[in-house]
Amino acid sequence: MNADRLLELYEQISDAPDAIARLRRFVLELAVRGKLVAQDPAEESASELLKRIGAEKVQLAKTGQITREKPLPPLSEADKAFELPDGWAWARLGSLSQFVTSGSRDWAKHYSNEGAIFVRMGNLSKDHYRLRLDKIQRVQPPADGEGTRTRLEAGDILISITGDVGMLGLIPDGFGEAYINQHTAMVRPMPEMRSRYLAELFRSPFAQDQFNAPQRGIKNSFRLTDVTQFVVPLPPLGEQRRIVAKVDELMALCDRLEEARKTREETRDRLTAASLARLTALETTNQDFPAHARFALDTLPALTTRPDQIKTLRQTILNLAVRGKLVEQDPEDEPASELLKRSEKLPPPPRYAKRSPELIPGDCGLSINKPDISVPSGWLWVPLVQVARLESGHTPSRNRADWWGGDIPWMGLVDARAHNNGRIHDTIQHTNEAGLANSAARLLPEGTVCFSRTASVGYVVIMGREMATSQDFVNWVPTEAIASEWLQLVMIAERPAISRFSKGAVHQTIYYPAWLAMHVVLPPLAEQHRIVAKVDALMALCDRLEVALAQADTTRTRLLEALLHEALEPDKKTMEAAE
Numbered sequence: 001m002n003a004d005r006l007l008e009l010y011e012q013i014s015d016a017p018d019a020i021a022r023l024r025r026f027v028l029e030l031a032v033r034g035k036l037v038a039q040d041p042a043e044e045s046a047s048e049l050l051k052r053i054g055a056e057k058v059q060l061a062k063t064g065q066i067t068r069e070k071p072l073p074p075l076s077e078a079d080k081a082f083e084l085p086d087g088w089a090w091a092r093l094g095s096l097s098q099f100v101t102s103g104s105r106d107w108a109k110h111y112s113n114e115g116a117i118f119v120r121m122g123n124l125s126k127d128h129y130r131l132r133l134d135k136i137q138r139v140q141p142p143a144d145g146e147g148t149r150t151r152l153e154a155g156d157i158l159i160s161i162t163g164d165v166g167m168l169g170l171i172p173d174g175f176g177e178a179y180i181n182q183h184t185a186m187v188r189p190m191p192e193m194r195s196r197y198l199a200e201l202f203r204s205p206f207a208q209d210q211f212n213a214p215q216r217g218i219k220n221s222f223r224l225t226d227v228t229q230f231v232v233p234l235p236p237l238g239e240q241r242r243i244v245a246k247v248d249e250l251m252a253l254c255d256r257l258e259e260a261r262k263t264r265e266e267t268r269d270r271l272t273a274a275s276l277a278r279l280t281a282l283e284t285t286n287q288d289f290p291a292h293a294r295f296a297l298d299t300l301p302a303l304t305t306r307p308d309q310i311k312t313l314r315q316t317i318l319n320l321a322v323r324g325k326l327v328e329q330d331p332e333d334e335p336a337s338e339l340l341k342r343s344e345k346l347p348p349p350p351r352y353a354k355r356s357p358e359l360i361p362g363d364c365g366l367s368i369n370k371p372d373i374s375v376p377s378g379w380l381w382v383p384l385v386q387v388a389r390l391e392s393g394h395t396p397s398r399n400r401a402d403w404w405g406g407d408i409p410w411m412g413l414v415d416a417r418a419h420n421n422g423r424i425h426d427t428i429q430h431t432n433e434a435g436l437a438n439s440a441a442r443l444l445p446e447g448t449v450c451f452s453r454t455a456s457v458g459y460v461v462i463m464g465r466e467m468a469t470s471q472d473f474v475n476w477v478p479t480e481a482i483a484s485e486w487l488q489l490v491m492i493a494e495r496p497a498i499s500r501f502s503k504g505a506v507h508q509t510i511y512y513p514a515w516l517a518m519h520v521v522l523p524p525l526a527e528q529h530r531i532v533a534k535v536d537a538l539m540a541l542c543d544r545l546e547v548a549l550a551q552a553d554t555t556r557t558r559l560l561e562a563l564l565h566e567a568l569e570p571d572k573k574t575m576e577a578a579e
Contacts, residue, residue: 020258027250028204031243032233034085043236046089053190079231087236094228098188103150103181110139116177121160124167129199131169152178155194157187161222166211170199185227197240310546317538318493321531322365324376333524335378343481349390355516362497365490365521384518388476393469396435406432409467416452416459425464441468447484449476454509458498460491474515486528
């Protein structure tokens with residue numbers, strides 16, 4: 001066994017996905033295979049323990065304390081999943097228990113606001129046997145029948161046998177009066193077997209494999225006979241106690257490792273957030289920015305260890321881009337004010353007088369009405385309707401099949417989701433000239449920036465060719481003052497703040513009065529193109545970093561799997577020496 005090697009390499013595998021959970025399962029698997037503690041040849045063997053328990057059960061049946069049981073089916077070689085250590089034996093659960101039973105369906109009439117605890121499946125645990133008692137039902141049990149047969153005692157083990165089979169509970173000392181229903185099996189071990197070994201066994205991968213095996217009988221159910229015939233690798237009684245003590249020790253270690261990992265991850269997240277926040281803070285000056293950027297670049301490789309952390313990095317890049325902190329300004333660039341003077345003058349769109357009077361700033365590049373947010377030299381806040389023509393969408397009648405299936409792409413929300421943040425060159429559905437002529441749908445030019453404004457708010461795509469859209473979009477046809485890619489970039493960067501612009505109790509929508517009052521931050525045109533190119537390069541870098549982190553996770557996971565497999569295999573050198 002190479003468990004020591006596993007611990008030696010723990011630092012390399014500790015960041016693997018669910019590493020601690022797998023270590024817990026590993027400890028339990030070692031426990032039930034007899035590889036967690038040393039065997040003592042002086043102890044009474046499990047086979048002798050079985051004989052003694054068998055004799056005791058016969059005596060209990062004679063005195064009427066338990067029901068005489070039918071003989072259990074013999075264990076086949078297929079039931080014996082692995083080789084047991086000397087002194088161990090294979091057994092069925094029924095041979096180790098006073099009895100196995102479940103409750104009935106007839107408990108609802110006994111429900112009460114006070115009285116005994118009624119243990120249900122929601123009180124059981126999947127990864128442990130501690131009862132969850134945040135929500136409990138109470139009952140006033142009958143004096144006989146179910147009130148006698150299913151009353152729980154300390155040391156009883158509970159197993160869910162319908163639905164999510166294999167959820168567990170262990171009745172602790174001093175628990176008080178409690179009962180179960182038909183969805184739960186109660187196993188009452190013989191006194192010798194109350195060492196808690198069986199409870200640890202049931203949450204081991206070996207036992208869970210039995211719960212998850214193709215079930216006999218009703219789908220997603222486990223019969224009482226299945227519980228009774230459950231296969232148990234049985235250690236000597238003294239070793240059971242040592243196993244439980246060692247499991248407690250190692251699970252406490254796993255708790256500490258888990259807490260340390262959680263603390264480490266929280267510290268990383270805080271440091272990453274603080275490093276990135278210093279870059280995008282409004283109070284960060286141009287003089288301060290280079291030092292903050294150097295610090296972030298130096299620390300991020302060590303702090304960014306999970307693929308999900310790249311999302312924050314991407315958003316920071318977008319925020320820096322839209323605030324003019326990603327590329328240097330060029331004093332030779334034509335200022336946005338001059339750019340506007342020579343650009344196409346757009347007439348006010350319909351209903352412009354009904355634009356929203358509210359001032360609702362976004363985070364960096366959009367605002368309903370002009371915000372009091374400073375911009376770099378040569379930049380301007382401008383009404384979006386001055387630099388891009390506002391166009392709506394529409395859906396030709398679905399009752400007219402002759403208006404559909406043509407050669408004009410028609411974009412819906414499904415298309416926008418599939419091409420979000422990019423360009424769209426074709427759509428799932430197509431309309432035709434008749435569909436356009438008989439509806440308010442418009443054929444919009446290549447380069448139009450489309451923003452989903454209702455239902456699924458926030459998809460942003462650029463048309464790669466002429467097409468029409470549904471009414472779920474607000475569409476912007478840019479003038480020469482603003483690049484399509486820049487407008488899309490600003491809208492993507494502003495996505496975390498989009499909810500400020502939306503209204504609606506159930507379905508969020510950004511209504512046209514808000515769009516009519518929308519302002520956009522406008523850099524010089526040459527700088528727009530430089531920023532977009534820089535963002536593209538950095539997003540490609542994020543893509544590669546994401547892949548590298550995913551590969552690192554895969555490598556750690558494979559190393560963990562290899563070590564666990566190695567630890568569970570017999571030591572070849574030991575076997576060769578024995579031969």
